Amino acid sequence: MYQTTNTRIIVPEFDVRQPTSLEAVLRELEHNAKGTRLLAGGTDLLVQIKLERTQPARLIDITRVPELMGMAVKDGMLIVGAATSIRTLANGVGVRERYTALAESCDAFSTVPVMIMGTIGGNLCNASPAADTAPALFAFDGAVELASCEGSRRTVPLDEFFVGPGRTVMREDEVMVAVRLPKTAAGTGSAFVKIGRVAADISKVSAAVKLVRKDDRVSECRIAVGAVAATPMRAYTAEQYLAGRRIDAKTLADAARAVEEDVKPITDVRSTKEYRTHVAGVAVKDALGAAWQRARGGERQ
């Protein structure tokens, strides 16, 4: 209803904690997870508070926790702290070269302030079907590392992380610590394509592709699409179809058609089911074309 609005000024009637270590965050959660929400950049959470979709009594600001910030490469794997901002991630050393689609998905964020404030963890935990980094992380076979107050840690492949719009497998007492991306193989190329309504917008449809080009064929390929189903999703049919094939006009068209058959978009105020279905195919086709070009010769890595 119009009275709950995303531009009104809300009176801050919640308790805010600003722990400076992961341990302290977990301790806070241990005491009362109910009614508590983690606050990263707040670019999703504050909107939801204003719209009264959530009314937390306590916020835990996690942007001062060193364990959750920054990027590192360990055993060839890229580890990104969950509270790393979208902009920091986009500019991370080697990210653009090795994980091009991910950097492009960060670039595609609607505006600079949101890129500076918003975090990768927030983007994933908010679990919007249109979250821009999700398809790219699917494509790179990413996984998320979760910590809970009992001290347990688990790693969940991103494929299994999202359950529905706004819903994930994460428990209330868990914190996302990091996102892990496996090393990319020689001959990898990737790309991300976003279709919005105006330049500063969330996705109407998005697509990310990562493929490995070997002997001028697709030796391995992962395709994911956003905003076309209840969660970001893999386009398995197209992936299987492309394995072992060359990318040319015909295979691109066939892959696009396969994507159109796999997606299950809805009609809403931003677009129609028909358009999203059609354009999901186009977006994948364009991303495949770009990834194929980039993978040429396998000079990356």
Next chain:
Amino acid sequence: MSTTVKIPATHLETGSRQVGRPLERIDAKGKAVGSTRYAGDYVMPDMLHAKVLRSTVASANLRRLDVTKARALPGVVCVLTGADVPKHMVSTDIPGQTGSWGQNTGQPILVHDRVRYFGEPLALIASESRDIAERAMTLIEPEYEPLPGVFDPIEALKPEAPLVQGVGNVVASQMVRKGDVKHGFETADVIVERVYRTQFIEHAFLEPEVGLSWIDENDVINIHVSTQVIEHFRVVADAVGLPYNRVRIRGALVGGGFGGKEDVTVEIYLALLALATRRPVRLEYTREDSFVGHGKRHPFVMTYRTGVKNDGTITALEAKFIADAGAYVFLSPSVMVYAATAAPGPYKIDNLIADAKAVATNNMYTSAFRGFGAAQACVAYEQQMDEVAKAIGMDPVKFRRKNYMRAGDRTATGVVVPSAIWTEQCVDQAWTALGEPVEVSGPIKIGRGVAACLQGYGRLTSLHDTSEGWVGVERDGTVTVRSGVTDIGAGQVSALAQIAAEVLGVTLQDVAVYNSDSAVTPLAGTTTATRALYMTGNAIRQAAEAVRRRLAQRAAKAFNVPPDDIDMAFSKVFVADDPAQSMAFRDLVRICAAEGIHCSELAMFCAPFTEKLNPETGQGQVHPDFSYGAHAIELTVDTETGEITVIKSVGAHDVGRAINPAAVEGQIEGGAVQGQGYALSEEMIYKEGRLMTPSLSEYLIPTAMDVPQVKCIILESGSGLGPFGAKGIGEAALTPVAAAIANAVADAIGVRIAELPITPEKVVNALREKE
């Protein structure tokens, strides 16, 4: 963001020292550094915060409105409902400084028993804090008995349609009849017909509605408010039952209006709450309040039928407009006049039928919006011109050139335009400025389009519009200007300063403008209808010239020359041919003061006054004069995704005389951007009357990332009725943009999408159907 080419007529006065220069506007610095105070920046001790509760249904009887819980909430000082406020209706037409009477169209201040649209105000709350007011809103329980509504103007025309209000759903109509249309169509070689549609759109000014009211020591209600019309003090007085001289409206620099602050916004609510509580009250709309709180642009269904000979001569035009007026009348009658009389655009069409009807529905009401009906007409006539040109295989610019109305020709309503008609120059300039097309390949197609327009400036002459202004000189040589004019961001105030500086031979820094106070500044009329410069500028010029005449006379005596030989510039008064004979302007003012020579003047400028148009034929004068202009667009369409990217955007307008070319550029750029939103992305969507696009995340205005650098071409015929030959640019800058974009899309993809906004979804569908 823009590149500007200025094309002056050779015969313009070249001697001007202030007028015609892109001076830094007097409001520029405050806005740039953030020190400008807007209406929302004013607070008072002991002030209450107000909120408006609005209906969440579009058509119902209000059975009960229980406010007891809200009244009982600690911190709530006052809750007013329809039962507590006078049964007066708020007049919804003809605001401002006009001689004509309103037409008894009205809306209840608060719903008494019948809700007619989603968002209709039900109750007012004043409390110690905004938060409490918001909580109080949730404690009010309206009980509705739903009534069938009607949500489409064409449905609303059917005899069985539910009646929205009054005696019929047609709330305004205007027809124009000229020549012999039947014969015109008979002599045509080709007849082209098409229905064009436009959508509800939102003004989306930066600054949502806001105001502060208090009762002063003289028992006068003061309202400090963001408005285009301080003359609403009369409407407020009528609504609360006070004499007109007991309500004082003070404006402030306005963060955009575009017609959305032409109707009354928060003023009456503020007055009622101040009267009820005897405390200052502040009411500020959120963006979402603003979206449901003010009228929108009328959506139009426009059926155009044009007869043409193979050589490109237009033989007849029949244009039918059906507009959605929403639940109350507001400015629909005037919008219909603008639309019907602009039906043929800037073309000479001797056989013409135009019929415009505004039809009531249970949608949001519609009212003024930059371009005011003439903008919708342009969306149709300029698309139709392209389609007719295509039907006879003629180049669209050549076809237009064959049909332009030229000096001496009669308009749709049978009058000869008093100024130059430079449509051809504008179109040619804009079209040529597109230059070489960009290169494209693959699924990307390129398209170009142009649209010309005419737009009246000054209000309807039947309104008998006037403007008063005061100019005085001070003993230190500075100049004071007093004018009720509101500055809605276009530089209205700065232009007055520039005019006074020019006439009195001082510089812009020497002039202070006091404006926008209905009790102490001379009433200048609305800042609407592209009238502020024309009307107020003329009043100030007249006043300044009267002062100058008296000063020059005294100087002439001192120098012993005839008064005509006296010149004034840069704060000096001198003999024109012998500048050595001079004195400081300041000294002359002192002499005059000592001798009792009147150093100030209150002037009144009157627009032409006419009767209303003949109701049967629509013949007669409509506007004082017209501005002519054109916009050209180059864009690309991705035929796979339907995405449209505007690459080049050129506006070329004859502004008569650019008082401040930098301000003119601002208007052309803003028009280009707003027009692009109208064409491509903006739409207020109502479903059964309920707003589906309640915030700026659903309602999409273009940002800097969506628009190209706009090229502005300023032509100066010097022929306008405004000060120094100025015409007007405020509305004309927007009017042709959407049609130019629609034409460019059709050029790119070979099919026409005759319904705005042209979204990628529609492009993809249209391309599918074409296959």
